[in-house]
Amino acid sequence: MADLLTPDELEARLRHVGETRYHHLHPFQLRLQSGACSRGEIEAWALNRYLYQACIPQKDAAILARMEDAQMRRDWRQRIIDHDGEREGEGGIAKWLKLTDDLGLDREAVVSGRLALPATKFAVNAYLSFVKDKSLLEAIASSLTELFSPMVIKTRVSGMLANYDFITPETLAYFTARPVQAKRDSDFALAYVKENAKTPEQQQAAIGALEFKCSMLWAMLDALEHAYLYAQPWPDAFVPADAPAKREAAE
Ligand SMILES: O=C(O)c1cc(C(=O)O)c2c(n1)C(=O)C(=O)c1cc(C(=O)O)[nH]c1-2
Incomplete structure (x- = not known):
């Protein structure tokens, strides 16, 4: 049985999860920021990550629907507006599509997700299911x-601006x-978790939720790394123009 942590000890444990498991440590992320990715890998990253972007307001709506407190719903709904915008063409998802447009990707192919990797879809669906099935505390902690x-x-x-000539500040x-936005959102979520994880079980559940989320982000980059660096992509997956030469070289 775990000990009851003070709120500050809980915060330190949560920060330790990020320091050791967040995707800033993933080899694909390191290659992306250091200039080692091919253009095709960056296109594949943007195309796959679109599905994560698109699921964020859905998961936030699922969390909002579970909140009984009106002020909490008012605070949380800003997250949905940040991603969906107030109207067509605004918000984070539209800005992500500007990135995929600039990379020359076809919008329908991006938005439909039909060229995304299976693991990307599993990961995104796991996040959506998690926030619906677990406690509100765990959903917020995730x-x-x-x-x-x-x-x-x-x-x-x-790193991307310094290392890729086809990437401009507008692209990103x-x-x-x-x-x-992330600072505002995580300040709110951290205060909620520190106040509401009152038992050792709840505290461990909150830590587990953050570990789950780190593993979900990690799995998405594992899938990209595997498909585009080491292996044949999934048969339906997006194939970058520079892929055949790379695969021959690997044989
Ligand atoms: O670029 C990134 O590495 C990154 C990571 C994360 C994250 O840690 O989940 C988010 C975002 N970006 C992001 O842009 C975003 O809107 C976002 C929302 C959430 C969330 O779980 O509610 N994470 C993230």
């Missing part, structure tokens, strides 16, 4: 990866607003 996203976004954006405009 968003705490955003404690660490400003750091990885800063490194990714500066999605990321401009995210650090401020």
Whole structure:
């Protein structure tokens, strides 16, 4: 049986999960930021990650629907607006499509998800199911990866701008607003978790939720790394123009 942690000890445990398991450590992320990815790998990353972006407002709506407190719903609904915008063409999902447009990807192919990897779809669905099936505390705790996203976004954006001539600040405009939004969102979620994880079981559940979320983000990059660096992609998957040469070289 785990001991009851003080709120600050709980925060330290949660931060330790991020320090050791967040996707800033993933080999694909390291290659992306260091200039080692091919253009096709970056296209595949953007195409697959679209499905994650698209699921965020759905998972936030599922969490919001479970909140009994009106003020909490008012606070949480801003997350949905951030991603969906107030109207067509605004918000984070539209900005992600600007990234895939700039990379030359076909919108229908991106939005339909038909060229995405199976593991991307499993991972995204696992996140949606998690927030519906687990406690509200765990659903909120699973968003705490955003404690660490400003750091990885800063490194990714500066690395991509420095290392790829086809990437411009406009291409990566999605990321401009995210650090401020992520700080606001993770401050809220962390305060909620510290206040509401009152028993050792609840505290362990909150830590487990963050571990789950880190593993889901990790699995998405594992899938990309495997499909585009080492193996034949899934038969239905997006095939970058530079893929055949790479595969021959690997044989
Ligand atoms: O670029 C990233 O590395 C990154 C990571 C994460 C994350 O840690 O889950 C999010 C985002 N970006 C992001 O842009 C975003 O809107 C977002 C929402 C959430 C969430 O779980 O509610 N995570 C993230």
